[in-house]
Amino acid sequence: MPLLISRLASAAVVIFGVLVLVFLLIHLVPGDPVEVMLGESAQAADREALRQSLGLDQPLLSQFITYLGNIAQFDLGTSLHSKRPISDILLERLPATLELALAALLVAVLVAFPLGVMAAVKKDSAWDHGAMAVSLLGVSIPNFLMGPILILVFAVWLGWFPVSGRDGLASLVLPAITLGTAMAAILSRMVRATLLEVLGEDYIRTARAKGLGPGAVIWRHALRNALLPVITLLGLQLGALLAGAVITEAVFSWPGIGQLVIEAIQRRDYPVVQACVLLISVTYVLVNTLTDMAYGWFDPRIRMGGAG
Amino acid sequence: MDTTVTSKSSRFGLASILGLWLPLIVIVLWALVALTASFLPLAPDQIALEHILLPPGSELWLGADDLGRSLAERTLAGAQTSFIVALWVVLVSAVAGTAIGTFSGYLGGRWDLLVVRIIDIFLAFPGILLAIALAGILGPGIENVVIALSVVGWVGYARLARAQVLSLKHREHVQAAIALGAGPGRIVFRHLLPLLMAPLIVEASFGIAGIVIAEAGLSFLGLGVQPPEASWGSMIRDGARYLLVAPHMVLVPGVALMLVVLSVNLLGDRLRDKLDVRNRKR
Numbered sequence: 013m014p015l016l017i018s019r020l021a022s023a024a025v026v027i028f029g030v031l032v033l034v035f036l037l038i039h040l041v042p043g044d045p046v047e048v049m050l051g052e053s054a055q056a057a058d059r060e061a062l063r064q065s066l067g068l069d070q071p072l073l074s075q076f077i078t079y080l081g082n083i084a085q086f087d088l089g090t091s092l093h094s095k096r097p098i099s100d101i102l103l104e105r106l107p108a109t110l111e112l113a114l115a116a117l118l119v120a121v122l123v124a125f126p127l128g129v130m131a132a133v134k135k136d137s138a139w140d141h142g143a144m145a146v147s148l149l150g151v152s153i154p155n156f157l158m159g160p161i162l163i164l165v166f167a168v169w170l171g172w173f174p175v176s177g178r179d180g181l182a183s184l185v186l187p188a189i190t191l192g193t194a195m196a197a198i199l200s201r202m203v204r205a206t207l208l209e210v211l212g213e214d215y216i217r218t219a220r221a222k223g224l225g226p227g228a229v230i231w232r233h234a235l236r237n238a239l240l241p242v243i244t245l246l247g248l249q250l251g252a253l254l255a256g257a258v259i260t261e262a263v264f265s266w267p268g269i270g271q272l273v274i275e276a277i278q279r280r281d282y283p284v285v286q287a288c289v290l291l292i293s294v295t296y297v298l299v300n301t302l303t304d305m306a307y308g309w310f311d312p313r314i315r316m317g318g319a320g
Numbered sequence: 321m322d323t324t325v326t327s328k329s330s331r332f333g334l335a336s337i338l339g340l341w342l343p344l345i346v347i348v349l350w351a352l353v354a355l356t357a358s359f360l361p362l363a364p365d366q367i368a369l370e371h372i373l374l375p376p377g378s379e380l381w382l383g384a385d386d387l388g389r390s391l392a393e394r395t396l397a398g399a400q401t402s403f404i405v406a407l408w409v410v411l412v413s414a415v416a417g418t419a420i421g422t423f424s425g426y427l428g429g430r431w432d433l434l435v436v437r438i439i440d441i442f443l444a445f446p447g448i449l450l451a452i453a454l455a456g457i458l459g460p461g462i463e464n465v466v467i468a469l470s471v472v473g474w475v476g477y478a479r480l481a482r483a484q485v486l487s488l489k490h491r492e493h494v495q496a497a498i499a500l501g502a503g504p505g506r507i508v509f510r511h512l513l514p515l516l517m518a519p520l521i522v523e524a525s526f527g528i529a530g531i532v533i534a535e536a537g538l539s540f541l542g543l544g545v546q547p548p549e550a551s552w553g554s555m556i557r558d559g560a561r562y563l564l565v566a567p568h569m570v571l572v573p574g575v576a577l578m579l580v581v582l583s584v585n586l587l588g589d590r591l592r593d594k595l596d597v598r599n600r601k602r
Contacts, residue, residue, distance in 0.1 A: 022440070029441030033450075040457050152582040154533045156540040156553065157574045160560045164567050251446025258452055259537055263560070274541055277456030289445070289453045296446045 016305060023301040027294055034290045035079050038282050039072075049092055049280045062092075066283070088287040093279045098287045102269065108178055109268030112191060112260065113253050115184050117246070119192030120199050127196070128203025133230065135208060143200065150197025155256055159190045159263035176265040183264075191260040195249050202245050206238040213237075240307060247303030251296040340590055343583030350580050353396050354403030364389060364397035365548040373566040383568045385558060391572045397550035398573055402580070405465055405535040406528050412470040414524050417477025422508055422516065424478070425485030435478070442475045448534050455543040462545050469534055473527065480523055484516050518595040525588040529581045536577055552577045 041048050046063045066089075067075045082089065088098040131143040166186060167175040174183045210216065211234055219233050258270035265271065269288050276284035332341075371388035374380055382392040424435035442450070454468035488494060494511050502510075538544040539553030547554065552573040559569030 025437060026440050026444050029437065030444050033441065033445075037453060037457055040454070042459060148582065148585060152529070152578055152585055154537060154577070154581075156537055157556055157570070157577065160556065160563060160570045161574070163560075164563050164570070168564050253446075255447030255449040255452075258449065259541065262541055273452065273456075277452075277543065282457065285453055285456060289449060292449055293445050297444045 019301055019305055023297055026297055030290065030293045030297065031080065031083065032076070034286050034293070035076055037286055037289070038066075038068075041282065045282065049282060065090075083290075088290075089283040091276075091281055091284050093276070093281045093284070098284055101272065101284065102287060102291055105267065105269045105272050108266060109254075109257055109261070109270060111184065112187055112257055112266060112268060113250070115188035116191035116195065116253055116257075116260075117250075119188050120195035120249075121246075123192070123196040124199035124203055128200040129207060129230065129235070131200070131204040132207035132211065133226070140204075143204075147197040147200050150193050150200075153193065154259075155190045155194065156259050156263055158193055159186070159260060162186045162190060163263075176263075178266055187260050187264045187266050190263065191253060191256050194256065195253060198249060199242065199245065202242055203238065206241050207234055210234045210238045244303055244307055247300050250299050254292050254296060339586050343586040346579050346583040347587065350399055350403060350583075354400040357396055357400040360396070362393045362396060364393040364550050366390070366393075373562060373569075375566070376568050376572075382572050383566070385555070385569050386562055386566070391555075391568065394550040394555060395552070395573055395576050398552040398555060399576065399580075401462065401539075401545055401549065401551045402532050402535055402577075405462065405469070406531045408466045409469045409473055409531045410524050410527055412466070413473030413527070414477050414520065416470070417474035417479075418481045418513075418516070418520060420474065421478035421481030421483075422485050422512060423504075425482035426489055426504060426508055426512065432482075435482070439475050439479055439482075442472070443479075445472070448472070448537060451534060451538065452541065452543065455538050460543055460546050462549075465535055465538055465544050468538070469531055473531070476523060476527065477520065480519060481516055484519060485512055488512055488515055522588065522592045522595055525584065525591050529584040529588065532577065532581055532584070 038045055046059050046066070046068060047054070050059060050062060063069050067078050070078070086099055088102070090096065091098050091101060094101065127143045127146065131140040134140050163175055163186065166172050172182075173186050177183055207230075216229060216234055219229050224233075257268060258273055260266065261268045261270035262274050269292065273285060273288045276282070276288065366389060368384065368388035368390075371380060371384035371390075373386060374384040374388070376383040376391075380390050380392065382390070382395065384390055385394065420435060424432045451468040451472045454471060455464055458464040458467060489512070494507060497507050497511050535544060536551060536553030536556070539551035540557045542554070542557065544553055545551045555573035556570050556577075559566065559571075559573070562569050
């Protein structure tokens with residue numbers, strides 16, 4: 013229980029810090045943010061109106077307190093472009109990004125486990141070297157290159173999937189592979205490394221000695237214990253996944269939060285940029301805190317050690 | 321040191337050629353092109369309407385883009401962009417991060433607590449997201465790319481340096497120096513930093529790969545260098561619109577980018593193994 017509370021407390025501190033940084037983002041705009049957002053042709057009256065509605069005429073501290081008060085009521089402000097509440101826009105865009113992230117996660121797990129297990133079991137063989145070379149290639153190919161290449165081969169030449177947009181399951185395939193590749197590469201190395209570690213332990217020797225076949229040893233005994241560090245890595249990698257979604261969504265015109273960030277930057281709609289960054293970061297912190305706690309929960313050694 | 325005298329044949333075996341010599345050649349070429357590109361007779365921004373979307377071939381070695389500009393020359397100019405950004409970002413973030421992390425770990429107490437909190441807050445922004453937001457708000461341009469990536473980049477070095485210092489500062493040689501009356505500056509520079517160098521260099525070598533990808537990513541999103549300046553990322557972005565008719569517009573800068581990133585990663589692996597071996601022997 014004390015462990016749980018201290019984890020939650022440190023997550024709260026981090027989220028507060030994230031709020032401070034995101035709040036300060038708008039003050040980093042070179043020159044007068046209002047002028048930049050409205051353009052040079054704007055009327056002086058319009059500028060003053062926007063300045064007041066954003067609270068930029070107030071002292072910094074009271075601006076921040078108002079900001080916190082609004083966030084507490086889930087009021088993220090109004091989009092300058094569409095004049096709609098930002099929270100509504102985010103809710104509209106969220107399902108697409110979640111769908112993409114989950115699909116990418118699925119791709120990563122489906123590729124990484126067989127690859128990692130094969131590499132570990134056949135350690136130092138050609139299979140192992142091949143799998144690790146594939147994984148190195150996977151981390152080295154950025155998704156803004158992977159995306160266009162997949163589009164070229166599977167959409168333009170072969171015509172199996174749509175080039176872009178979000179329309180049915182077929183349109184999800186290429187973005188999910190694009191976003192999932194880097195994670196699959198990192199994950200397969202992790203699966204291999206933890207599995208190799210576990211395979212050296214005494215109880216594995218015991219299991220082999222009592223006559224269990226190699227398949228049962230791997231799947232029933234080794235993999236189960238190799239899973240925990242892999243789950244933590246999944247939590248940590250989710251952040252990279254969410255950030256990678258920004259670029260992947262831009263490549264495939266996938267109408268999610270990531271594309272919203274880029275659109276908002278291009279339109280100088282900074283309140284929307286702030287809100288998106290806040291949403292993604294807070295999600296990331298929460299997921300990490302949850303995996304952290306789940307890890308402690310599933311592994312009795314950590315549960316005891318942390319509480320004692 | 322006896323590890324370097326292992327069988328001579330393996331030093332030029334297939335594994336060594338692929339894992340060491342080829343990557344080394346790629347990196348040296350990358351650096352050479354970046355350092356000399358300003359003096360070469362290149363015209364990467366030269367528009368030639370008669371060359372529009374020209375495929376690779378006899379007339380132009382690697383073809384031309386949608387404005388008829390030579391892709392070979394733009395790829396070389398892009399190499400310069402990525403090298404300059406990588407160099408500056410690694411320099412700024414490694415120096416700042418190491419300084420912050422080292423002093424935080426060495427001094428401990430309230431300052432350390434504060435620094436750890438700040439590091440945690442920066443780590444709460446996943447991956448390149450903060451850099452995207454910063455570059456978007458600061459506006460395009462190579463300086464802003466360097467600023468955005470350094471703001472994100474220092475954290476890794478700070479965390480690493482701090483962790484190392486925490487484990488090093490109780491070593492006997494440090495305690496002996498303190499007992500002899502050495503001040504904190506002397507201890508950090510003479511007794512801690514030399515031991516920190518190996519892990520920091522490994523971190524920096526992988527950091528370069530990340531920065532090259534990040535710079536290209538920002539430029540791909542239109543948040544990097546200003547057109548017409550060339551970046552591999554903005555070249556890929558321009559090419560993505562002409563995939564059907566001119567796939568070489570994506571493939572040429574894409575291959576260059578991948579070669580550099582792969583080479584940096586391979587050399588980073590080598591370096592890590594080498595430096596680890598030495599650590600174990602100590």
